[in-house]
Amino acid sequence: MAQASLVFITGGVRSGKSSFAERKAIEIAKETGKQLIYLATGVPSDSEMIERIQKHQLDRRSGEYSWKTMEQSIRIGELAPQLHNQDIILLDCVTTLLNNELFSSECKWDGLFLDAVKEKIISGIMSINNRAGTLIVVSNELLFEPVSESNLVLMYSRILGQIHQYLVNEADQAFLVEAGIPIVMKGMSR
Amino acid sequence: MHFVTGGAFNGKRAWVNKTYCVKGPEVWLSAYHDIPLPEQLKDNDQDVIILEGIELWLKELTMNHEASRCRDIWNQCLHYWLSWESGKEDRQLIVIGTDITKGIVPMERENRLWRDVTGWAYQDIAAQSEKVDVIWYGLNQTIKKRGAY
Structure with missing residues (x-):
């Protein structure tokens, strides 16, 4: 396959990582003429969030390339059978997915539960990657401040870090977006 | 001296293990295992010493001293560590610090205060590495x- 199969993109809040991910997806669509799919993970919790989601949807619909939106807030791997092998998938973002998995369950946050959540997210992403032409995964940089003494935050940070390490290792390309500028961390710049 | 930094849970320890083919646990002095700040490194048979979790040692310093004193103590440590390293050929000191400043x-x-001192201390150690x-x-x-x- 000529196009990159897995692309990993992170950045801080409002770093422009999502815009970059969308541009990247569109670029691949231009080259291949394949379907763009936006994999929405957000569960709107208030009216501000609903507005934000609607704005994003409008942006994606009004562009030159039309996106198909699929919604899946947990058990992301269940979408895999619906995908076609040339689709260009944008998954935004891993931290939302992680939050959804953690807070949708009544389970106690112990090592066993957290490892299961981590495995579920990684295997879900990889099964989507196996079905799709290109999967672009967006996540947040959250690990650069003192890890709180709260055990919950520590456990959360650990599995997020482990998921990121796994994805960077699997990725054909990885980018860190700083102030709107994508920095190539792995693979060739396109 | 080789300074290795990066965010929490970014795989710093695994990278050092891989890069230096570290064998036993005896070369690690880790703040995460409640080892106190080793101001001096004793002469022993080890050629490679890895200091891990320096941000916690810096936090400890800030709990007992004001900022400029912390930095003095830190630079004193760097001085002793470098003289251990240069005491014998083939000695290598690796220092790992988590970036907590962003x-x-x-x-x-x-x-x-902890965050400020950590930022300064990282500049100091990077300058001497x-x-x-x-x-x-x-x-x-x-x-x-x-x-x-």
């Missing part, structure tokens, strides 16, 4: 390399 300004005065690597989810970026080309 979040929101902490609410509490003591956490602001032969090599500095930043680890990002298992990938390294060498941001400083002195001497050997």
